[in-house]
Amino acid sequence: MNADLSQTKVASDLRLLQTENVSGLLKVKHEKPDYPDWELYIYLGRLTYATGGMHRARRWIRAVRQYCDINKLSREWFDSITNLQSPWEIDVLTRAVIENKISSDQAKQVIQSSIREVFLTIADQRTMETLWEERENSFRPLVVISGDQVLQNISTARTKWQEAGLSHVQNMIPGFSFELAPVVVDKGRFRQVLGTGSYQNLDKLITGKNTLWDLSFLMQKSMISVMRSLLPLVLDGIVEFREVPDISLPFLTKTKPDVKRGVIACIDDSPQIGQTISAILTPHGYETIVITDPLQGVSTLLQSKPDLIFLDLVMPNTNGYELCTFLRKTSQFQEVPIVILTGHDGVVDRVRAKLAGSTDFVSKPPEEEKLLQIIQKYLKK
Numbered sequence: 001m002n003a004d005l006s007q008t009k010v011a012s013d014l015r016l017l018q019t020e021n022v023s024g025l026l027k028v029k030h031e032k033p034d035y036p037d038w039e040l041y042i043y044l045g046r047l048t049y050a051t052g053g054m055h056r057a058r059r060w061i062r063a064v065r066q067y068c069d070i071n072k073l074s075r076e077w078f079d080s081i082t083n084l085q086s087p088w089e090i091d092v093l094t095r096a097v098i099e100n101k102i103s104s105d106q107a108k109q110v111i112q113s114s115i116r117e118v119f120l121t122i123a124d125q126r127t128m129e130t131l132w133e134e135r136e137n138s139f140r141p142l143v144v145i146s147g148d149q150v151l152q153n154i155s156t157a158r159t160k161w162q163e164a165g166l167s168h169v170q171n172m173i174p175g176f177s178f179e180l181a182p183v184v185v186d187k188g189r190f191r192q193v194l195g196t197g198s199y200q201n202l203d204k205l206i207t208g209k210n211t212l213w214d215l216s217f218l219m220q221k222s223m224i225s226v227m228r229s230l231l232p233l234v235l236d237g238i239v240e241f242r243e244v245p246d247i248s249l250p251f252l253t254k255t256k257p258d259v260k261r262g263v264i265a266c267i268d269d270s271p272q273i274g275q276t277i278s279a280i281l282t283p284h285g286y287e288t289i290v291i292t293d294p295l296q297g298v299s300t301l302l303q304s305k306p307d308l309i310f311l312d313l314v315m316p317n318t319n320g321y322e323l324c325t326f327l328r329k330t331s332q333f334q335e336v337p338i339v340i341l342t343g344h345d346g347v348v349d350r351v352r353a354k355l356a357g358s359t360d361f362v363s364k365p366p367e368e369e370k371l372l373q374i375i376q377k378y379l380k381k
Contacts (some may be wrong), residue, residue: 009128014147018045024132028122029129033273034365038118041087046151048141049111050118051087054271055179055211058247060089062217063113072101093142104142111143113179117213118253121152124177164224169349173241178223180241183208189238209244245271245290248282262379265306267294269315273364277310280368294318307379308337312360313349321356328357337378341366
């Protein structure tokens, strides 16, 4: 919670839209250009929903599980979504209310939770650029909230965060966000500090897959309590924070093959690239393993035994050439196709990658047609 949202471009836009009484979509650009925008849906100047960003599905499922029985949501509702002008989350909640699977109050709680989380995440950004798209309202609002009310709620949360003595966290942890996942990097000291009982409980939660938002939900504690518990471990170098990809929504997949066609691994430090590849390949029956930490991901590769590997060239701690050479020296990966992901497809890069043992190249950002052609070419399934 670095920024005072009330003084940002987002806040001024919300106030202006409320004054002009218009409807449409306000997009907030992520400070990292290859990450998804946030989407703020406006109806007659009021906020009706907020979504987007890195963890759109993760955020929505967590809110639904907190306030509703997620098993009451029909898979068919997702398959029948055709209105691309409205967010699929609202379409599904509306159907659930109409068919009396959840109450309108439950739907409102899910929406309000998503709005709050999106704005708290936006507040961690250093820069905020917006883009307004005026359009007729394409869905029936379940919630209508003034922008001033949302901004006031975020300001109150920010004040509590500062009063709890946590205002220095953003400076101490580069790129801090509640969407980061804590991971134990020294399990021996972790056991010593927490003791056997506490360790067993926390070890099940701090897996490197649960974000801070997830931990707050799973532990049923406020974010302030969660951070107070983790901060001593962070200061002692026992726990670190890392980015994780969004979770998949299998019920959004319109094609549901009975047989898996293969296992594809994606090694890229950008969770967005892995998320994109997974979204492309999952509907075609491929299981996708996303690895954002290449050094720790080797053990994951050994366990998952992928049929093909997409490998980024430029990553912290190592690079694609070195990792490709290492994998080729491992008996299990000598025959596995290794396709380099790169934003710089030059002759020198191709030659060097070939010498390292790569099979082919794919430009970033990956496109569906190119990915499927590569997989069909080398897997022949």
